[in-house]
Amino acid sequence: MGFNTLTPPNSQDSVHETLLEFNDNRLLIDLCGEFDRNLAQIEHEIGVQIVRRGNVLSVMGAGVERGKAAATLQELYAKLEAGREIDAGAIDGMIRMGESASESGFPGDQIEMFNGGHVEIKTRKKLVEPRTAAQKSYVQNLFDNEMAFGIGPAGTGKTYLAVAVGVNMLINGNVDKIILSRPAVEAGERLGFLPGDLGEKVDPYMQPLYDALNDFVPAKQLAKMREDKTIEIAPLAFMRGRTLSRAFVVLDEAQNATTMQMKMFLTRLGEGSRMVITGDRSQVDLPRGQTSGLRDAERILAGVKKISFNYFTSKDVVRHPLVAAIIEAYEADEA
Structure with a gap:
């Protein structure tokens, strides 16, 4: 040294x-x-x-x-x-x-264990490093389990890290495609009144997923991957009837999926696939009286082997420090 x-x-x-x-x-x-x-x-x-x-x-x-x-x-x-x-x-x-860093069981050529046990995820454009113990545990579970839930407030890296791991698995040949999905709940019945074709209507709701991908894959390569369907970004409703084999599948904003939608999505899992479900229980946009499918999934799937539940708190927020303070203030008010 x-x-x-x-x-x-x-x-x-x-x-x-x-x-x-x-x-x-x-x-x-x-x-x-x-x-x-x-x-x-x-x-x-x-x-x-x-x-x-x-x-x-x-x-x-x-x-x-x-x-x-x-x-x-x-x-x-x-x-x-x-x-x-x-x-x-x-x-x-x-x-x-x-x-708190400790040795991990990640696949050797996919995850680099750096000095002190820090983890780096290789993508096309950058190395991504978990910044809290909860994030590190989450990343390990994404590799170790066929299905993983990431639950916690905004800004804790749930979706960002999931997409990074998906890109890593794609470039290492562990999966053949990446499928990213979100419920377009905010649009509701008004979706038809938005200008443009269906893709243009739902694009605003998919933008956070585009932002994450742009951090990990060069623009030209990303455009080609989207063109040949190696990477798909689609509303949750488009998952019905599909069997997703050898795919890394991410459902973002899962708190806005209904119980039936969540069951439909989870049962799309095919041979050789990985599935990640992320959400924030405090930001449910479903109509009053409608139960969040994320909350039901926590209750129903607790204890099922090869399914991990990873929880984040305001201490894991990696955006502006003020975001953590805002979340803590709201949590204190609710308490």
Whole structure:
């Protein structure tokens, strides 16, 4: 490794200071970030002070926080040594994961276990890394189980990670196609009044799925895959009557599926397929008195082997920090 932990010259200082020496100044510049913004992020999130002196970083603060900051800096530097890039998201994820990272049973050529047990999912355009322990457990279950549920508030990466795993399985030959679906509940009976053909009518409701795919697959390749039906994006109603074999199938916004729609969707599972169902129980748009199929599925399928249920909370929100605060405020009001 290209870093060393030094002992401060004054033994009393060692109680409040940890010195880290980095051998490669070029990588150290990347570690610090432009105008030391990476250091500032670590200082803010962990509650320490970091001072750069040449190729040495001095981490000052209370014992636990100082140790966490030092470990984060060392892991990020090791990531740079391995040829990876780091950004605000990678730093946030490394801090959140902390010491909770552990070895995993992912397929070796599909998932990279990075220093400290961090997980990276390979896609065509980028490496995707879970940023919380719940996300990491969720990703593992997506690979280990033929059917997985991801349930929790907005911004926790449920759909994003599912699509990333789907792209990974497609490029590694584990499945032959990706099928992404959502209930178009918001449109209701008004769908026919929207301009354009059926595809243009439902496109606005499918946009979050397009956004995720665009992050993982180059535009030209994605257009070709959609043209030859290697990747399909369709409303839930279009699933009726189909048997989905060797496909990675994602149902997003599943809280807006009725009980009958959910049963119809789940029974589409064919040989060699994987199915992921994501939803947020607090955002049901069904008519009053209509039971959410997601809630029924939780109750009915609990305990069925090879079906995993993964739950997220506001602590797993990886969007703007204010999103987590908003979710917590609403949860407190409901309580």
